[in-house]
Amino acid sequence: MKNKLMRSLSVCAAMVFLILSFAACGSQKSTQSSDKVVNIFTWANYVPDSVVKQFEKQTGIKVNYSNFSTNEEMLAKLQATKGSQYDVVICSDYIIEVMSKQKEILMQPIDKKNIPNYKNVDPQFLAQDYDKQNKYSIPYTLGTQMIVYNPEKVKIDIKGYKDLWNPQLKDSIVLVDDPRIVIGMTLKKLGYSMNETDSKKLNQASEELKKLKPNVKVFDADTPHNSLINGDVSVGYMYGSQASAAVKANPKFKIVYPEEGMNSEEDNFIIPVKAPHKENAEKFINFMLNGKISNEATTSNEYVNTNKAAKQYMSKEYLNNKAVYIPDAELKRAERFKDVGSATKTYDRIWSEFKQQ
Incomplete structure (x- = not known):
């Protein structure tokens, strides 16, 4: 009888504990x-x-x-x-x-x-x-990249991505350190989508990037404008906010919306x-x-x-x-990045080979 009573008391105690626990959880959730x-x-x-x-x-x-x-x-x-x-x-x-x-x-x-x-x-x-x-999702802001250059040092008329490959720009370019942006720029130069997944077209872009490398002096994700401002380079491809900082430091710098079409994110x-x-x-x-x-x-x-x-x-x-x-006309024709799925590995390979070149 005593054991049965003790078991009953134990069960009651357990139930009370569970009730109090749930109450505490509910109170915690409410708080x-x-x-x-x-x-x-x-x-x-x-x-x-x-x-x-x-x-x-x-x-x-x-x-x-x-x-x-x-x-x-x-x-x-x-x-x-x-x-x-x-x-x-x-x-x-x-x-x-x-x-x-x-x-x-x-x-x-x-x-x-x-x-x-x-x-x-x-x-x-x-x-x-x-x-x-x-x-x-609800939009907050939009970012895009553009070309900015010092016309006092650059003697060619830069209108788009293709001009960055000009041999006159040897060792004078800073690029934002981002594979999708730089490979995307190269694909646009070739007339392809920035979201290309076709292996042949990506390999073509890889070869095209190798031709650009002699012109690239600096890779910088956060402050590419500083290299332009301090005169280490004369041309940059960077985010708009970075280009703005460059122009504020030197109003003579020129901003170019690439004629092949911009990227927007x-x-x-x-x-x-x-x-x-x-x-x-x-x-x-x-x-x-x-x-x-x-x-x-x-x-x-x-x-x-x-x-x-x-x-x-x-x-x-x-x-x-x-x-x-940026004018609406430019934004409307800008291309947005998309998930490229398994082609991501190819992008990673292209980028690695480009930077190690």
Whole structure:
């Protein structure tokens, strides 16, 4: 009888423990969802401090800002945490395409009813191939690359990619250190897509790159404009924000939109599948899509603005900056990077051979 009673008491105690545990979990979940924080994951300085401070003051929500260097690094972190550590990630279009094809999708659909400023996004930047319904992503900015050169040192008229192969430019070019961008430029020179997967065309691009190597003096992902500014090189192929920095340092520098057609990359807001503060994530995205805030962000980071409500706030300096305010006609014919699947290995091989040449 005593043993039976003890067993009964043990069962009751276990049930009470389980009930209390579930209650504690529910309480923890409720507390977590109401935390006044939002965890942002993107490149360094991509959201200006001034904007972050305004959001915190307006909403009372603290921004925890974490950085990554590449989209691939971001994806590895999301995979490691199973999409549970961050609330808002700002990343590029092609990596969103990659993530959408994975068995376990690390993004959650965005409820646009909770983001009324979604209406401010310029329609030309919506419904792209990487997310045709904008199910998982909302555009933040657009980046592109261009040629910038010093006309006092370069005696040829540079109009496009093909001119970078001119022997007169021997040992005088800086290239942004990125395989898709440089190989893509080469494919465009040959009349192919920047997303080419045909092995014969890629091998042709590989041979073409070998002809370019004597002209290349510097590879630099982060500050290629510095080599141009300090006179180490006279020509550069780099991001618009970097070209803008070069021209600000020396207004005599010329910016060229390559006649073969530019590349463009959209950076987007996404919400990870297990974001701990989904409501705060929606508030942050909606805040960033305010026209005035959007203009402040792109004025600071000098990327192409994708927000139609921002134009009324743009300064003459921004509107006259060829590096960051690019005509719609150029943007509409620009080609976007796509996931090239198994051809990625070929791109890696071409790049490795090119740099080791």
